[in-house]
Amino acid sequence: MSELLLETVNLEKRFGAVQASKNLSLRIASGEVHALIGPNGAGKTTVIKQLAGEIRPDSGAIRFDGREITYLPADVRARLGIARSFQITSVFQPLTVEENVSLAVQAHKGHSFRFWRPAAQEPQLVLPARWALERVGLEGRSRVPAAHLSHGERRQLEVGMALAGNPKLLLLDEPMAGMGPGGTVKMTELIMGLKRSLTIVLVEHDMKAVFQLADRITVLVYGEPIATGTPEQIRINPDVRRAYLGDEQA
Amino acid sequence: MNPALSLRKFVLGTGLVVLLLLPILATVAGDPYLITLFSRILIYALAAVSLDLIIGYGGMVSLGHAAFVGIGAYVVGILAFHMQDGSALASWPFELQSSNAVLVVWPAAILISASMAALIGAVSLRTRGMQFIMITLAFAQMLFYLAVSLEVYGGDDGISLWSRNELPLIDLGDDRAFYYICLICLLIFLYLSDRLVFSRFGRVVRGAKVNELRMQSLGFPTYRYKLVCFSIAGAGAGLAGVLMANQSEFVSPSLLHWTHSGELIVMVLLGGMGTLIGPVLGAAAMLLMEEVLSAYTEHWMVFLGPFLIFVVLFAKRGIYGWLSGTGVESE
Amino acid sequence: MLLFLEQLLNGLQLGVMLFLMSAGLTLVFGIMRVINLAHGSLYMVGAYVAATVFLHSGSFILGLLAAITAAGLVGMLVELLVLRRLYGRDHLDQVLATFGLILFFNELTVIIWGRQPLFMDVPDLLSGTIEVIPGAPYPSYRLAIILAGILVAAFLYLLFNHTRLGMQIRAGASNREMIAALGVNIKLLNTLVFGLGALLAGLAGAMAGPILAVESGMGESILILTFVVIVIGGIGSIRGALIAALMVGMVETLGGFMLPALLRLFLPAATADGAGASLASMSVYMLMAVVLVLRPHGLFPVHD
Numbered sequence: 078m079s080e081l082l083l084e085t086v087n088l089e090k091r092f093g094a095v096q097a098s099k100n101l102s103l104r105i106a107s108g109e110v111h112a113l114i115g116p117n118g119a120g121k122t123t124v125i126k127q128l129a130g131e132i133r134p135d136s137g138a139i140r141f142d143g144r145e146i147t148y149l150p151a152d153v154r155a156r157l158g159i160a161r162s163f164q165i166t167s168v169f170q171p172l173t174v175e176e177n178v179s180l181a182v183q184a185h186k187g188h189s190f191r192f193w194r195p196a197a198q199e200p201q202l203v204l205p206a207r208w209a210l211e212r213v214g215l216e217g218r219s220r221v222p223a224a225h226l227s228h229g230e231r232r233q234l235e236v237g238m239a240l241a242g243n244p245k246l247l248l249l250d251e252p253m254a255g256m257g258p259g260g261t262v263k264m265t266e267l268i269m270g271l272k273r274s275l276t277i278v279l280v281e282h283d284m285k286a287v288f289q290l291a292d293r294i295t296v297l298v299y300g301e302p303i304a305t306g307t308p309e310q311i312r313i314n315p316d317v318r319r320a321y322l323g324d325e326q327a
Numbered sequence: 328m329n330p331a332l333s334l335r336k337f338v339l340g341t342g343l344v345v346l347l348l349l350p351i352l353a354t355v356a357g358d359p360y361l362i363t364l365f366s367r368i369l370i371y372a373l374a375a376v377s378l379d380l381i382i383g384y385g386g387m388v389s390l391g392h393a394a395f396v397g398i399g400a401y402v403v404g405i406l407a408f409h410m411q412d413g414s415a416l417a418s419w420p421f422e423l424q425s426s427n428a429v430l431v432v433w434p435a436a437i438l439i440s441a442s443m444a445a446l447i448g449a450v451s452l453r454t455r456g457m458q459f460i461m462i463t464l465a466f467a468q469m470l471f472y473l474a475v476s477l478e479v480y481g482g483d484d485g486i487s488l489w490s491r492n493e494l495p496l497i498d499l500g501d502d503r504a505f506y507y508i509c510l511i512c513l514l515i516f517l518y519l520s521d522r523l524v525f526s527r528f529g530r531v532v533r534g535a536k537v538n539e540l541r542m543q544s545l546g547f548p549t550y551r552y553k554l555v556c557f558s559i560a561g562a563g564a565g566l567a568g569v570l571m572a573n574q575s576e577f578v579s580p581s582l583l584h585w586t587h588s589g590e591l592i593v594m595v596l597l598g599g600m601g602t603l604i605g606p607v608l609g610a611a612a613m614l615l616m617e618e619v620l621s622a623y624t625e626h627w628m629v630f631l632g633p634f635l636i637f638v639v640l641f642a643k644r645g646i647y648g649w650l651s652g653t654g655v656e657s658e
Numbered sequence: 659m660l661l662f663l664e665q666l667l668n669g670l671q672l673g674v675m676l677f678l679m680s681a682g683l684t685l686v687f688g689i690m691r692v693i694n695l696a697h698g699s700l701y702m703v704g705a706y707v708a709a710t711v712f713l714h715s716g717s718f719i720l721g722l723l724a725a726i727t728a729a730g731l732v733g734m735l736v737e738l739l740v741l742r743r744l745y746g747r748d749h750l751d752q753v754l755a756t757f758g759l760i761l762f763f764n765e766l767t768v769i770i771w772g773r774q775p776l777f778m779d780v781p782d783l784l785s786g787t788i789e790v791i792p793g794a795p796y797p798s799y800r801l802a803i804i805l806a807g808i809l810v811a812a813f814l815y816l817l818f819n820h821t822r823l824g825m826q827i828r829a830g831a832s833n834r835e836m837i838a839a840l841g842v843n844i845k846l847l848n849t850l851v852f853g854l855g856a857l858l859a860g861l862a863g864a865m866a867g868p869i870l871a872v873e874s875g876m877g878e879s880i881l882i883l884t885f886v887v888i889v890i891g892g893i894g895s896i897r898g899a900l901i902a903a904l905m906v907g908m909v910e911t912l913g914g915f916m917l918p919a920l921l922r923l924f925l926p927a928a929t930a931d932g933a934g935a936s937l938a939s940m941s942v943y944m945l946m947a948v949v950l951v952l953r954p955h956g957l958f959p960v961h962d
Contacts, residue, residue, distance in 0.1 A: 129544055155546030167541045169534060180534055184546030189527040190555065196527045242546060388750050450947045453954045457693050457749060457893060461885040462950065468882045469943035476936040585882065589695075589757045596754050626769055632762030639755040640743055 082107040082276050083128070083246060088137035090123060090300070097123040098134065099301040107245075110268075110277045112287045115297035116320065121280040122164060123300070125250045128278065129161045130154040142245060155184060160244035162235045164251045164280075168223045174234055175219035179206035181241035206241060213237035213267060229260035236267065247277045253286055265289060288312075296320065338650055339604065346510055350503040362502045363574075364618065368611045369509040370570045373516055375594040375606035377563025382592070383601035384524055385556045386536030387452070390460050391467025392591050394447070395440045395561040397583030399568025401474065402436035404486040404578030411489055429494040436569045437562045443470075444561020448554045455539075464585055474580035485579025492573055499573065509570055513607070516563055520603055523559070532556045593635060599645030608646045660794040665915045666908070667790070671800045673907025674807025678862035679884040680891070680899040681814060682855020688894020688960055689830040690745055690848055693752045696736065696759035697884065698877025700856045704729040704863025705872045706767055709778040712867075718781035725864035726857050733856020737849050745848070760878070767874045775871035803865050810858065814896060827851055883910070886942055890949045892956030902957065906942055913941035 081104060088101040097120040105111045113121045126132045128139065130151035139147045146154055168177050179202040183189055186201060196202060210216045213233045218226065223234060232252060239247055252268065253261045265286045271277065272290070281287050287294065288308045295305040296317050304314045311317055345352075346365070353361035374396050381387040409416050409425035417423040426432055451462045480486050491499040499505050523529050534542045535549040542549050572578045581587070590613065598609020620627035642649070683697045704725040712721035736759065744752045779785075780799045787795035818824035826842050830851075863877075870876065887906050891898025918934025925933065949957065 131540065131544070150548070151540075151543040152546050152548045155544055161544050163541070163544075167538050169537050169541070171537070180530060181545050183527055183530065184542075189531045189547065189552065191527040192523050192529075193526055195522075195525045196530050197525065199527075202527075238545065382750065388753065390753060450950060453950060454889075457687055457691075458889055458950075458954075458956075460693055460749060460753060461889050462946070465882060465886050465889070465943050465946055469940050472939035473936055476932075476939045478932055478935075585878070586760075589753075589760075592750070592754060593757070596750065600750075626765050628761045629765040629769065632758040632760070632765070635758030635761070636740055636755045639751045639758070643751075 080107050081105070082109075082142060083278070084140045085128075086138045086140075088124075088127060088134045088139070090120075090127065090132065090134050097300050098127065099299065101137065101297075101300065101302060103295060103302070103305075105246075105276060105278065107276055108273050109292045110272055110279060110290050112279045112281060112291035112294045113297060114281070114284070114287055114294060118299070119297040120300035121297060122250055124297070125161060125248050125278070125280055128248055129159060152184075155242065155244075158242075158245035159248065160239035160242055160246070161248035162232075162239045162250060162252060164254055166228075166231045166235055168226075168231055168234050168238065170224040171222065173220055173222050174210065174215055174226070175203065175206055177223055177234060178209050178237050178241045179203055181238040182206050182209070185242040205243075209237045209241040212240055212270070214263075229256055229263065232256065232260070232264060233267065236264075240271070245275060247271070247275055249277060249279045249281070251280055251282060253281055253283045261286060334650065342604075342607075350506055359502065362506050364614070366502070366506045366509050366570075366574055368614050369506070369513050370567050370574065371591075371594060371614060372607040372610040373509075373513045373570070374564050374567035375591055375598070375610045376513075376516060376520060376603060377560045377567065378591045379595045379600060379603070379606045380520060380523070380563070381557055381560045382595055383605075384529065384536065385532045385553055387553060387557065388460050388592075389451075389463040389557075389560075390585065390588050390592065391447070391463035391465075392560070392564055393585065393587035394467035394470045394583050395444050395564035396568035396571065396587070396591075397470065397474065397580070398440045398443050399436045399565030400572035400578045400582050401480075401568075402439050402565075403432055403492065403569050403572035404488065405480055406432050406435075407488045407492075408480060408486050427490075427493050429492045429499070432492050433566070433569050437565045440565020440568065441558045441562035444564075445554065445558040448557035448561070452550060452553055452557065464588070467583060467585055467588055471580055471583040471585070474583055481579070483580060485577060485581075488572065488576040488578070491576060505574065509574075512566060512570060516566070517603055517607075520563075524603070528552065528555070597638060597645055599647030599649075602645075602647050605645050605647035608650075612646060660791065661915075663791050664794050664796060665911055667796055667800065667804070669908035669911035670904070671803050671907070672911055673904035674804050675862050675866060675880070676883055676887050676907055677807055677900050677903035678810060678858045678865075679880055680887040680903055681810075681896055682851075682858045683884055684888045684891065684894055684896065684899045685827065685851050686855050687888060689827065689851055690741070692741055692744055693749050693756070694741065695753060695756040695881065696763065697855070697859055698881030699760055699763035700729045700733050700859040700877070701863035701866070701880060702763065702767060702872075702874070702877040703732050704860030705778075705867045705870075705876060706771060706776070706863075707860075708864035708867050709776045709872045710771075712778060712781075713776075718783075721867075722861070722864050726860045729860020729863065730853050730857040733859070734849055734853040736856075737852040741852065742845075742848070763877075764874045771874075773874070775873035776867075778867035778872060780868040799868060806861070806865065810861070811900060818896060823850070883942065886946050888956075890946055890956055892958040892960055894960035895956070895958040898956055898958030905945065909945050910938075910942050913938040917941070 083105040085101055085103045088098045090098040101124065113124060115121055127134050130149055133148060138145060141157065141159065146157065169180065172180065176197070182202050182205045183196065207216065207219065210219055213236050215230065215233050215237060218230065223231065226234060236252060253264050256264065261283055268277065268290055279287065279290060291308055293305060293307055294311045295302050296311060298320045303316050303320060304311060306314065349365050350362050353359055378389070378392045381389055406416065406425045407427065410427050415422055416425045447466045451459055451466065454462060475483055491505065497504050499508065531542065531547050531549070531552045535553060539549050568582065571582065594609035594613050595606045597612055598607065599605025617627070620630065679697065679701060683694065686692060686694050707728040708721040708725035711724040712718055715721070740755060740759065744755055784799040784802050786798050788798045788801060789795050790801065818828050826847060830847060883906060887899060887902045890905065891902035917938045918931045921930035921934045
């Protein structure tokens with residue numbers, strides 16, 4: 078396995094009486110697709126939020142690319158190369174597809190204290206935006222306002238915006254959420270195409286997609302990892318079977 | 328051509344021609360009061376446009392914008408007070424003499440308003456939503472009470488100016504000249520704002536209005552951008568305050584009163600939030616309405632109140648949206 | 659020292675008034691998520707009705723009851739006609755519409771009662787003084803206000819902690835969706851909460867009558883202090899409102915009294931008094947700024 082890109086050490090997070098993350102240690106290598114799975118309420122999105130910097134762990138540490146980032150705010154982490162997509166699509170509805178992505182590009186091209194030149198005419202924002210749109214297969218829709226996209230297209234745009242800053246680490250929070258079977262296949266292919274060029278942490282309920290995409294999988298139950306391994310190892314792990322099948326039989 | 332676009336151009340064109348010719352029209356009509364009235368409209372329009380930068384584009388609902396208008400006005404007033412008094416503005420750490428020159432007083436006023444906006448914004452922008460509204464209101468009220476407590480500068484009664492500020496070659500004491508100065512200030516501020524809104528900076532601020540969390544996860548430290556936007560709006564309001572002080576040759580704490588902030592919000596919403604022309608139309612509509620209604624009854628506010636509620640509930644797009652057939656910048 | 663204790667009581671009395679105003683309003687903010695600038699108008703309605711009824715009937719109690727009833731009814735009417743349509747809308751809409759309400763109520767009182775302020779006498783029974791602190795007689799009317807505040811606080815405590823309605827209201831402040839899911843009639847709950855808040859504002863207004871001039875626009879200065887209280891206490895928290903109200907009441911009163919005295923130690927008397935007065939008028943807002951820098955959601959944040 079190649080070098081370590083992301084590491085969490087004993088993350089703990091409580092919301093009142095609920096333990097959302099417990100004893101959470103992950104080691105994610107550069108170029109890996111690492112999936113987080115678990116029953117509802119396992120605290121998967123909480124992990125994504127802590128990695129992205131939206132909430133702070135109560136204790137523990139997060140290291141990224143050789144740097145301690147536990148208490149860095151979200152925007153700083155984004156500029157260090159951590160991008161994320163949201164479970165609930167949150168593209169900028171009034172803007173066009175291209176504007177959405179070029180806004181994402183803008184975040185990585187120096188500061189934005191530029192008050193004079195129209196941003197829509199800056200080639201250094203527009204060109205990388207088009208490149209990102211090609212990667213997610215939306216190049217034909219660049220002039221359309223995001224509000225007019227189909228649900229599946231918005232999910233693609235969501236990933237496109239995450240890619241626009243050329244991140245090292247991509248956090249995908251349920252990219253297939255609410256998609257039909259056709260959309261799921263398309264999104265799986267899209268993520269497959271990104272593999273190796275960047276590291277991905279994937280939270281997803283669609284097990285078929287997870288087992289197809291992931292190099293390694295961590296299973297969370299009540300915020301605590303109970304197993305980590307390759308898809309084959311996870312498939313036969315007795316604890317995992319108990320956690321999942323036990324829940325289903327109950 | 329897009330009919331909405333051509334109507335927009337028509338409205339803008341006619342409006343500009345009327346404003347440019349207004350002093351002549353007023354002279355022909357034999358009603359010089361019109362010049363005073365429209366100077367007031369231009370000044371309020373400037374304040375409203377600056378408020379729209381933060382409310383309409385930045386999504387920061389400030390209920391304390393009049394504070395920055397008041398600060399701009401008080402800088403003019405205090406400097407004039409020391410000129411009239413013949414006293415030094417400050418004696419420590421160095422002797423500072425007062426001034427009456429536009430080129431000194433006005434930039435100083437704008438700078439001080441912007442700095443106060445930066446200071447107040449730095450604390451207020453740590454919160455959002457309801458808290459932000461209440462905090463901006465509270466800070467404005469704090470400055471209001473500060474102005475009231477400044478016994479030296481007239482306290483409740485404020486400061487009367489002996490004359491307007493002085494500019495080489497142009498006599499601001501002449502109402503027509505002053506009108507054109509107001510018009511130029513408004514046009515410059517509108518042009519700057521127009522550039523600003525579509526620049527990189529403007530994009531960040533508008534994005535933060537729609538979804539701030541998303542902007543942060545894209546890598547924008549939104550707080551800084553919002554704070555700079557807040558200060559720019561403070562500078563615009565400061566300039567409006569400077570003009571108000573010069574027009575009425577009088578400065579008092581009522582300029583900072585929170586109902587004044589409320590009126591500015593009314594102008595922005597009435598005209599059309601998230602557009603630059605909207606607040607100008609809103610200011611004109613509000614002041615003209617006041618002028619007309621108050622001729623009939625001194626209790627015109629009793630009609631204005633329900634009218635505002637009606638506007639909120641049923642006519643959200645504002646005058647400009649209604650004229651041009653487009654809505655406010657939607658979510 | 660005696661003067662200081664007297665000021666302490668004054669601060670307590672202002673704190674009680676602010677608590678009456680903010681207890682209802684913080685719930686309106688917390689439960690309905692609606693920013694209501696017109697809360698001060700209900701205070702004003704209470705003061706005017708109390709003054710008028712007292713003047714004509716000679717009975718303070720009757721005035722008080724009339725004020726509470728009137729404010730409660732006006733409050734519920736306003737909720738039914740205007741505020742109900744603003745739930746879930748942009749805060750900006752709420753600001754504008756309730757600003758419209760203020761303009762309306764202020765002008766309406768001018769039309770009905772004129773521009774001259776009304777003056778309301780202290781009821782005979784309470785016109786004397788009591789020596790709570792030996793050697794420092796204190797107006798019994800002000801003591802009665804403090805007592806009323808304690809009673810209201812106790813009443814609210816019982817309401818929120820020992821009745822079903824109170825539990826529902828508290829649940830609404832922390833999680834609106836949840837109580838809808840539990841099948842509580844939210845519309846009715848909203849109107850009741852609004853009515854309760856209005857009633858308390860009316861009570862505060864009626865009690866303020868004999869202390870302040872009853873005039874159009876009197877609601878706004880206390881409204882803004884109320885906002886400060888709510889922001890400091892944490893939106894939606896009654897406990898926060900109580901503690902912040904007392905803090906603000908104390909700072910406001912003691913600041914005006916102590917700051918000039920304090921500055922006299924360093925500065926010439928005239929300068930000290932001027933600067934002291936300025937600082938005192940700003941002190942409450944400074945307190946708010948400090949609290950917000952340390953805790954942006956107030957002292958007792960109510961979680962979602």
